[in-house]
Every structure is written in C-alpha cells, then in structure tokens.
Amino acid sequence: MSAASTTAPGADAPKPGTGTAPAAAAPGAPRYVPPPPLHGTALVLGTLSLSLATFMNVLDSSIANVSLPAIAGDLGVSPTQGTWVITSFGVANAISVPLTGWLTQRFGAVRLFTASVLLFVLASWLCGFAPSLEMLIAFRVLQGAVAGPMIPLSQTLLLASYPREKAGTALALWGVTTLVAPVAGPLLGGWITDHIAWPWIFYINVPVGLAAAAVTWGIYKERETPTRQLPIDKTGLALLVVWVGALQLMLDKGQEEDWFSSGLIVLLALLAVVGLAVFIVWELTAEHPVVDLRLFSGRNFAFGALALSVAYGVFFGNVVLMPLWLQQWMGYTATAAGWALAPVGFLAILLTPLVGKKVSVWDPRRMATAAFIGFAVVLWMRSHFTTQTEFVQILVPTLMQGAAMAFFFIPLTTLTLSGQPPERIPAAAGLSNFVRITAGAMGTSIATTLWSNRATLHHAQYAETMGQGSSAAADAVAGMQANGFTAEQAWGQINRLVDQQAYTRAADDIFLASAGLFLLLIVLIWFTKRPARGAAGADAGGAH
Secondary structure, eight states, X not given: OOOOOOOOTTSOTTOOOSSSOOOOOOTTSOOOOOOOOOXXXXXXXXXXXXXHHHHHHXXXXXXXXXXXXXXXXHHTOOHHHHTHHHHHHHHHHHHHGGGHHHHHHHHOHHHHHHHHHHHHHHHHHHHHHOOSHHHHHHHHHHHHHHHTTHHHHHHHHHXXXXXXXXXXXXXXXXXXXXHHHHHHHHHHHHHHHHHSOTTHHHHTHHHHHHHHHHHHHHHHGGXXXXXXXXXXXXXXXXXXXXXXXXXHHHHHHTTTTTGGGSHHHHHHHHHHHHHHHHHHHHHXXXXXXXXXXXXXXXXHHHHHHHHHHHHHHHHHHHHHHHHHHHHHHSOOOHHHHHHHHTTHHHHHHHHHHHHHHHTTTSOHHHHHHHHXXXXXXXXXXXXXXXXXXXXXXXXXXXHHHHHHHHTTHHHHHHHHHTTOOGGGHHHHHHHHHHHHHHHHHHHHHHHHHHHHHHHHHHHHHHHHHSSTTOHHHHHHHHHHHHTTOOHHHHHHHHHHHHHHHHHHHHHHHHHHHHHHHHHHHHXXXXXXXXXXXXXXXXXXXXXX
16 A cells, blocks of 8 residues: 555645645745646546556555465565565655655656656566566565655645645545555456466556556646755655665564574664664754654644554554465465455445545544444454355455445544644645555564464464374374375375464464554544544545
8 A cells, every 4th residue: 555645625735745845935936826727628637647646556555465475486485575575665655755845846746746657667667577586676666766756746736636625526536546446456466466477467557657647747737836946855865764774674584584683683673773863863953854753743643643654554464464364374366365355445435435524524533443443343353264264254354344444544644634734734744654654564574574473383382282193193194194195295284284273373363463453552543632623634545
C-alpha cells in the first residue's frame, strides 16, 4: 500500500504538495488565480487518468505480495530475503514523500506528476528485467522514490478539477480507486505469476502509466501551478536517508546476522538511533526543514499519527504474512492465495462512501475504535488457523477485515488533520504519511522475523516429542516404509510436517499478538479531541 497525501475539502485545493506549505506571493507579484473546474469530457478523462496513476501506484504495493515465493525461488534467495522487494519500495517511498512540497513549488504540480508517472514506468520496466535480488531491490528503491509525489499530487489535481461543493465526491472516487487496487493486486499478481511469469507484474505498469501520463499532460498542461526557487534542507534530507535506511537494514538483516551478536547490526542500530536524534534536533532548528516536526506539538496530530502509523505497521505486517503462510505451508498457488485475500475489498469498497459521508457527522473516534475492534476480532479468528483450515474458513475473516479497513483510514486521517489551518494541511498530511509508510515497512520486517523465530521455537518443541527415539515417530516411519519410502525419505516427510505445524503455530502467535496490539491502540485514539461537527478534512481513501 503507497503514501496518500491528504488535502482537506475545505482547504485551498490548488495548493499542492505534502512537505512545504506555499509561501505568500512576493510583493508586486500577480496573485495566483486557480483555474476553473473542469467540465464534460475533460473532467471524465482527467479523473480517469489520475485514478489510473493512483491505481498503478497502489497496485504495486500489493501485487508483489503473493509473488514473493516465486521471485525468491527464481532469484535463488529465501522468501524472508524476498520481503526486501516490498520493504525497499516502502522505505524509498516514505523518504520521498516529504520532498513533494518542495519539488512541486520548484517544478509545478502538473510537470512533477507527469514526470513521476513516466519515471515510475521506467523503474517498473527495469524491475522486470532485474537478473538478481540486489538489482531488483535497487530498481524497487528507484520505483518507490519516484512514486512519492504521484498519489498526493493526483489527489491535489483531482480536487482542483471539481467545484468546491463537489470535493467530497471527488475524494470518494479517489478513495474507491485506492481500495480496489489492493484487492486487485493479489489476484492479478497471483494469476500473472502462475500463468505467465513474475516480471510481468511490473511490465503491466508500462501501458497503464504511459496512457495516464499522456492524458494527464494533454488535459492539465495549461493548468500548471506557479513555481519559485526554494532552498532545500540537504542536511535534513541526508540525515533522513541515513536513519531510515539504517533502521530498515537492521530490521531486514537482523534475522540473518543473529541480531545484536553481529557487529553490523549493532552499527546499524547506532546509526539509526544517533541519526534519528540528530535529525530531530536539526529539523526543529532548521529555517526550511524537509519535515516540519513542530506539527507533533498538536495533540490530535501527535496521537492520531501515532495510532494510524502503529496500527498500519501491524496491519501491513499481517497482510504480507498471510500469503507467505498460504503458499509456503498450505500448498496454495499464487492465484489461490490471491483469491483467498481478495474478499477484503468487498465491504471496504461498499462502506467507504458511507464512511466518507458520515465522518463529519459521527464521532470519528468511535468509528476508529470500531475499526480496531474489528481488526482484533479478525486476527483472533486467524489465530485459530490450523494445517487443516479450509479455504472457506480463511475467507470469512478476510471478508470481515474489509469493513474494518473502511472505518480505519478515513476517521483516523480526519482526527490527525483536524484543527490544522488550510495552509498546513499539505505538510501535516505529508508527515503523517511518511510516518505511516515507514511503520508499514518496519511492520513487514518485524512480522516476518518474529514468524521465523517463533517457528524455530515451535519446531524445537515438536522435535522433542517426535524425535527418532519416540514411538509415534517410529510407527510413522514404519508405516511410510511399508508404502515404499526409504527411512531417509520417511524422516524427511516427518520433518516437513513438523515444519508445517511449527510455521502455522508461529503465524497463529503473530495473529494473536497483533489482535492484542489493536485493542491496546484504542487508548491512543481517545487522547485526541473530536473535530467540530461538519468539519471537512477527511481523506476519502488512503487504504494502501
């Protein structure tokens, strides 16, 4: 799922970007007059092209999930190492999001959006040609970096295309797009992996991206936003790259390097901690910070962003874990795993317009609380999965999760951005999305690492009771030898069954712990203040 910036319907829509609020016009300079809303065919095509770009971007955050085993096998690495394909995209995307505001004011929203889409197409093409995991990760980093401005600017341009009174409609259309893509991702990725080849999950972006860029440029090139020269916080950006990169490398390499027994992991941990500390001090004192950390002084922003980010990290970690478990230990093909995860979009798409309409009427704190309880129930149900769990039993909690998703993103985004003046909405949205995307990448690494650790523990416990000295194991081996297995083959089969049980129990542990975390996170929601009734500030979508 990618970074979605948010512009309030009540804000001045043509002020694009997510990192730096537009400055006042220079004395004597002509005042910028926003272009009028689009109408007719131009409005339809503009909405379609912006939605296509959003769809392509969000799709790429989920399409690789069910393809990880195939990618890992083809490139000769473990599935755990293969998760770098997901996390590298997320981290690069998180780092680039805060730069959107500066880049927009430097180059203009339309030029930046079009260039971002075209570069994303190029990066996707390179991903498909990657001959090794290292090259694939490098191209995914490029893909995530250039994708940063796409979603926030698609939303900004879309809002500028509609009359102010129809901003809610525009955001609802945009929101449904961001919910359809994560559903289509596993299905499309699974089908392509099983019937063609995994590189085509990246190649399909080429025609979609080229079409979106061409139509967008044709319609919006005369609606370019004003530009001006702005200094960039080079030191802050360098520190951001250092501490986020070090943190992610530590999380990804920790399992392989036996964590803090490795000098490399200790060094990365120190880099992350020291880099973060220096980054905070620098950004709080810089004249033009790349990230406006002063936003955290607001109560709603601090607790709203924290609840949204931690919850998203837990959510996304489980989203990655499910297809890995299904394919590695339950015998599912990539297509079948995609179908098992697809129903999550049914209630999400159905309920999102309702939530977007009612979020300014109902208390968003209650709505977010219901979402967290829903996630907890879903994960509690999954914690009872066994190696005999059937397809239908997997579908039920997946379907329920869609309702929780609809009540998750919009109310929490509303709470986080409430009370912000219109000129600070872009910066606040950019920062909250940066924290959320970083948390999502961390959640993936933490979930897969804990899954492996818990599986090792359960395997050791099973081995004690199923060792070569146990009567049950001896009887099982004898039975298999009677059916033509050699002793070595029989013990190999037993070891495979033990592994299957161990990894299933480990997945159950992660699901149960995640359910508990969602219930604990409800406390954070209630530290926020309820926005004024009728206040518009919700993101109509951000579920990715």
